[in-house]
Amino acid sequence: MRWPGWPPTSRRRWPTRSKGVAETKGQGATAPAPPPEMTALRGAGDGFALRLISPVMRLVEIPMIALQRLLGINRLAWVFLAPNLLLFGLFAFLPVILNVAYATTGGANVMLADRPQIGMGNFERLLDCANHLDPNTCREDKFWRAVWNTLWFVTLQVGIMVGFSLLTAIVLNGKIRARGFFRSVFFFPVLLSPVVVALIWKWMLQRNGVLNAFLDWAGIGGYNWLVDAQWAFAWSVFLSVWAHMGFYTLILLAGLQAIPRDVYEAATMDRASPWRAFRRITLPLLAPTMLVVLVLALIKGVQTFDEVYAFTGGGPGTATTFIIQYIYEEGFAGSPRLFGLSAAASLLVAFVLVVLTLVQLWVNRKSVDG
């Protein structure tokens, strides 16, 4: 018996970087030897692009030469960094600080100066519950519904998605013809915009849609999916898995292909059955990649908003309202605009995300070292 994912038929590592280093000695350093895929992009195009930008660049060169004289070569680095640092500072770091300021003030004014200090008031309001397991007993019941929805959603979505991604990656790593084609098929939805994804499935699932037509034809009977809270939630999970699993499949496939073939050959010599080889070799060796995938999927899952918002609008009722939608609606869609509440909620999310990101960095470091 042969297990579909075993042995891997290709040793081509997926994120094709590296190479290069080994070659530089012989070739001189004439080419930094980019990944083969990438080289194809080079060529006639960049000559043209160069001619297009050169007048601008020549103009910029004049002050840059003056700066180089003034600062010397190494300090000029700061000039190159400046635009990016300005952007980061203004749109990434400053907001983090301001977020705290918002979270501790109340009212509906945008200007911080006009906002009354209320300390931890927003957090107290968010966390004020008689029983945290029952949103109905909470002061901000919508927040807690969103939290529980998100929790359920992330659990289901990540579990199902990573499971199917793994299965798909294993199948794709087997002796498959036209692997590239199948891989891109699964990857295709990743590129679609969330709104398009939502509309595609809305059109598939509407009362007179093609799915119901099929079910009627099959004698099972159609159903008005999106007005039923449970079904709307289930389909949101489905749609999200559909849209994102290709990305994780890609990463897992790369992980599978990075497992050296000789390990399997050694296992064959040890008379390990394919199933055992899968359990004892593939899975453990894939574990670091799996961890990365899991954490990444969790980080993204917590931030789910666009596709479900466009799909169900959060409904029916609050059945598919997630935490980011809560932040959006409190701060921007409702009236009065409760920026403080919104910022406080986003700080809570940020906390979860930072923890997850740190886990990810830690996992990455470990898998790199190991």
Next chain:
Amino acid sequence: MVAIELRDVRKAYGQAEVIKGIDLSIAHGEFCVFVGPSGCGKSTLLRMISGLEDISGGEIAIGGEVVNRIPAADRGLAMVFQSYALYPHMTVRQNLSFGLENINTPKPEIARKVDEVARMLQIEQLLDRRPKDLSGGQRQRVAIGRAVVREPRVFLFDEPLSNLDAELRVDMRGEIAALHRRLENTMIYVTHDQVEAMTMADKIAVLRLGKLEQFGRPLDLYNTPANLFVAGFIGSPKMNFIAGQVDTNDRTLMRLDTGETLRLPVTGFAQRAGEKVTLGIRPNHLCASDDGPVTVHVRSVEQLGGESYVYGQTATGSAITVHSPGQTRIGLGDTIRVGAPEEEIHLFDSDTGLTLREA
């Protein structure tokens, strides 16, 4: 006229001192070779002269002008790199003209100069290719052409031949030497290959651990090395060294560690009685003779037909190589006695490594 002058030049990377005070003066039109073992700081010194590397201490003057604060671009030098460092995305012609464009040379003049240099280096038919479509030797020529076309005051070469195979290396060596004769420019050439140094240089600077060991003409270095290191580094195969001690009573009697004794010439050396010294004799000056003072156990013999090498050991284990023209009767396992003419003997202070020579 002095082209380049280094005065107590130093370089440190953080705590690590890499160049430890070098004084050097290179005359105009001279072909100067920096040679030394890997990691001794040759490249660093060259890059400091070029301006690509900052100077931690001392002074560098080019054409009489101190250039410590002048950036690389304005020093009027050109450099050929070990890896060639051709611009991979430009054709050979663009590679050659890039530098001229940067100093706003008019287009027709660029074309003229590039063509001229291409003709000189015989790379005319390669002008429209990219570096990746060239052989190693051709790339090397382009790299040299890129330097030549700018008509610099001084050429700097950093091990330009080390990526080439042996045969090509010999050819290119000749070409660079010819280039120097034609351009009559000052050139500084870095290599760790002492054969390259001997064959190409007007002057050789031997470096070790960031210090200048000796600076002089190739044959001067060969004939009168300043110390043990230079003596061992210059010349192939390596000079033979035998340790010993000067007799406490008789200054001309040397007692080798092997227990044998040897008479030194009365004049020529500055040894003191009782001093620990090292004897140095080049392999081609050693010859086997029954009355030779040193006993050698033969470990291997290489017969090349026209010449032969005998490798052996003294009783205390010092390696000895004997190089003789023609073929030899000596066989494996033989024990032979060797000696050398008095005037071919070098004597070094074993502690300081310095040559002991009468002033």
Next chain:
Amino acid sequence: MGRTWEFLTATRGGARLHWTDWASYGYLFLGVFLMFFPVVWLVLSSFKTEADLQRYPPTFLPYQQQTITLDGHADPLPLFRITGGEHEGMILAQLRRVGLQAQMIDPANPEERLQVSIRDYERLERFSLATENYSDLFGRFNFLLYFWNSTFITVMATLIMLLTNSMAAFALSKYRFRGRTVVLLLVIGTLMIPQTVVLVPLFLIVSELGMFNSLWGVIIPGAATPTGVFLLRQYMLTIPDEILDAARMDKASEWKIYWRIILPLSAPAIAVLAILAIMWRWNDFLWPLIVLTQSENFTLQLALNSFQGELQTQWSSLLAMTVLTLLPIAMVFMFLQKYIATGIASTGGK
């Protein structure tokens, strides 16, 4: 066909198919169906008339009722094939329907009115693409404006991002200066702050800069992404420093080294980043939703979302618009999917 089948079912080793292979291919083809069918269905549906869209059960291909224009009747009349009764086999045009009876005329003999039971006829249809769904878009919905907004945002944000990111990557990969590690850590720090958690203060900053309800309010914050810095820096590290030194000896200024040497040599990585950036910005939803509140500033994504609320019944326009929104990305995908996959795999797809 047979050969295709042979090709698809042969294993790499040329051996006969094992049941696991059958299972694998079965799974993969199910995948192809699940991934592609919804999109194919969307595209086909977008070519159906509003009437055709209302039909249940739906047909696979778009059909249109055949009509005929007769003298004395202003509107074209729908044609029907009669399947029973006294006029069986004829093709008649329907004038009007009254209850279960239809009043029809024979095009060959337009004077005479015929009564036909509606159980005895069926529509006469032919395959036809309702391209008016698309042409209407341009007149009715300011489609071009939204398309322009989306394009402008995408192009500008991508350009700004490529420029600033490549400059920063150059500095971080090719210079040794005090504080480089700190800057690198800061860049990693920005990775931890997704836009979704700083919406409120970001909104304040953008409004304070006067970019609320302006396309620039979407463009500029969008350009502050750390992923590109990482991607490009990794790539630039592989460019040998000696090439830069050679250029310096060639009297090139640092800026010239940047745009004449580094940029062209990083072209492959820049291309990958450009593709990613285009994708991100084109598909952006939440941030534009907050910044752009006036419909003349809407991007395609926003327009789509708002119209699905307004035009609950106007599926024909909505579907056509969806297809047009999807089209640029689908094209990019078809030609460049390999690079996209590479890029996404090497950046973690932020």
